[in-house]
Amino acid sequence: MKRKKKEIIMSQEIVLGKSIAFKHNKSPGPDTLELRRFNDPRNGSRNIDALPAFCRLLKSLNGLESSYNWELSARSSTQYKAVSLGLHQLKSSNKEFVSCLKGQINSHSKMHRPIQHVERVFYTILALIGIPVNLLAIVILSRGKCGVSPCTTRYLVVMAAADLMVIITDVLLRRFRYYYYPQCFLDITPVCSVDWVLYCAARDCSVWFTVTFSFDRFVTICCQKLKTKYCTEKTATVVLATTCILLCLKNIPFYFQYQPVRLINNVPFFCDRKSEFYTEIWWAVLNWVDSILTPLLPFALILLFNVLTVRHILVTSRVRKRLKGETKGENRRDPEMESRRKSVILLFAISGSFILLWFIYVVDIVYFVIQEMNPDGYPPFLFHFRRVGFMLQRLSCCTNTFIYTATMPRFRLKFSNAIKYLDTRIARVMKK
Template sequence: MLQTFQMIDKIFYVIIAIIGVPVNVLAIVTLSQGKCGLSSCTTYYLVAMAMADLLLIIVEVILRQINSYYFPSSFLDITPVCSVMSVLSCAAVDCSVWFTVTFSFDRFVAICCPKLKATYCTQKIAGIVLATTFILFCLKNVPKYFVYEPQEIIDNVPWFCSVKASYSTEPGWLGFDWFDTVLTPLPPIVLILLFNILTVRHIIVISRLRKGLRGQSKGGNHSDPEMESRRKSMILLFTISSSFIILWLPYVLYCFNITYNFDTDSFYVFQQVGYMLQNLSCCTNTFIYGRLSRSSESRSRTF
C-alpha cells in the first residue's frame, strides 16, 4: 500500500511542477503587461497570488518533495538549507492563502460597496495590503528556522532537519505551534465563506431588482447580459469556497487529530494526502480568481 502511494505521490508532485511553473510564470508575465482588461488593483492581487503560488511550487514541490524522491542526500538536505526552505515554504503557503483572503475582500468591496470602492479598490491600497501581508507572514515564519536540529553530522557538516524535542514540550513552542496551526487555514475558510456569501446575497438582491425593473419597463422576459454575468459570478464564488474547503479539509482533520483512530500506515497516507491537496489548493487559486475578476470587472463597470 505504501509503495503504491509513494509512486502516486512522486508522479503527483512532478505533474504539479510541470504544469504549475510555466502556467504561473505565464500568468505573471501576462498580467504584468496590463492588457487583460483588468484594473490595476485587481492585477496587483492576481500577480501577487501567482508569485506566491510559484514560490510554493519551486520551494515545496520541486526543492523539497521532488528532491527528496529523486535526489536524496543533496546539498539541499544540509540543515541550515532545509531550515531556510521550511521557512520559505510555510511563508509561501501563508501568503498564497491570505492573498486569496485579501482579494476576496477586495472583490466584496468592488461588488457590494460602491462608496467604499472608490477609496479602497485602488492600486495604492492593494500595494499596501499585499506588502503588509507579505512582511507579517515572513516575520511570523522566521521562528521555524530554529525548530530544527541536525539529524546527523558528517565531516563537521550538519545534515537533514529533525524537529527539536523541545518543540513538543516547551510552552513557548507549543503556543507558537497552536497559533501557526489555527491561523492557516481556519480564519481564511471563515472569511472567504463570509465574503462570498455576502457577495452572492448582494448579487441575488440586485438581480431581482433589475429583473423587476426590466419586466416593468419592457413587459416581458428578455435576455439580460448583466444577469447572466451575475449568475456566472455566483457559480465562480461557490467554486472558490467549495474548492478551498474540500482541498484543505484533510489537512485540517490531520492537524486537529481527528484521525487518531487510524493505524500507522493509514495515518501516514492521510497526512500526505492532506499535504498534497494543500499544495494543489494553493496552485489553483490564480486560475479561479482570474475568471472571477474578469466577470466582476465587467459587471462593476455597468453599476
C-alpha cells in the same frame, strides 16, 4: 589505559508485546535521555517528545540511510521524521527484538508503499506543470490588458507568484531532493531550516492573498461607498505587502525548531526537531497560532465573504427586477449585472477551488484536534485520506492559472498564443 566502565542503560518498551532492553557502550546522549523519558510513567503513557529518538533507533536497526519515505508516510507526526543516526551508535543484544523491529518496519513500508509511489508521480507532474504555468500567468498578467482592473490584476499576479514559491520551496527543494538528488547541499541543517521557513511563508502568503482577493471582490460588489477608496491599485499594494511582511515575520521562529542530526567534516547535516519543540509551552502556542492562521481562519473568512456576496447579489437582483417592473415572461438585459458577472465568476471560481482543494486538509486538522489522536496511530484509511489531503493542498497552487484561462477571454487568448510560441521555438531547437 584505564578501562572505561560500560554504562548499561535499560529502557523497557512494549513492541509487539515484548519487553526489551537496549545497551549503549557510550555515555548517555540526547537520544538515550529521550528514550528514558519515553518510558517514564511520570510523563504519561504517550510521551511524544521521545518518539524521534526511538524511531531513529528503528531506522538505524533497519539500515536506512534516508528518512524521507518515513517522513512522507507520517508527515507532521513525530514517529518517522528523524534521519538515521547510524547503526554504529546503538547496539542491541536482543536479536529477537531486532528481527521484530525489522518485520514491523517492513510491514509498515509495504502498507504505505503504493501511496508513496503515487505521491512521487504526482509531485513530479505538479512541478513540471505548475512552475511554467505560474510563470506564464505572472508574465501575462504583469503586461496588463487582460480584461480586469489594475487592482484585480495586482492581486492575481501576487497570488500566482506565491503559488510558484510554494511549488519551488516544497516540491522542488524539499521533495525532489529525496526523490532525485539525495545527499546534496540542501541537506545542510541551516539550508533545510531556511527552506522550511520559506515554504511556510509562501504557503501562508498563498492562502492569505486569496483571502485579501476575496475581500476585495466583496467590497467591489457589496460596498459601493467603500469601493472607491479601498479598491485601488495603491491600496492593493499596501495590503499585499503588509500581509506578506507579517506572515514572513510569523514564520521566522520555525527556523530555530531544528537541530542537526550528524556532523560530516564539521558541517551540520539534516534537520531534526528539537525535543523542546514538543515540551515548551511557547512552541505549542506558536503551533496553535500557525494552525489557526493557516488554514482554519482563512477557510472560514473565504466562506463568509462568499456567502455575504451571494446574499447581496440575490437581494440586489430582486430589487432591480422590481424597480424595472419585469414580469416572469420578460427577459431584459441588465448592464449593471452584466458588468458584475465577470467579477463574480472569477471570485467564485478561485474561492470554490480553494475550498474544495483544502477541504480534506482542514477536516484532518479538525479531526486531530477533536480526537487528540497521534497520526502515527491512524488506520490505513485515515492515513491515505490524510496523504490525499496534502496532495490536493499542493494542487491548489497551479489551478488558478487554468481558472483565469476559463473565465477571462483576453487572458485565454494571450495564454494560447504564448503556448503556441513556446511550442514553435522548442520545435525549432529540436530540429537543429
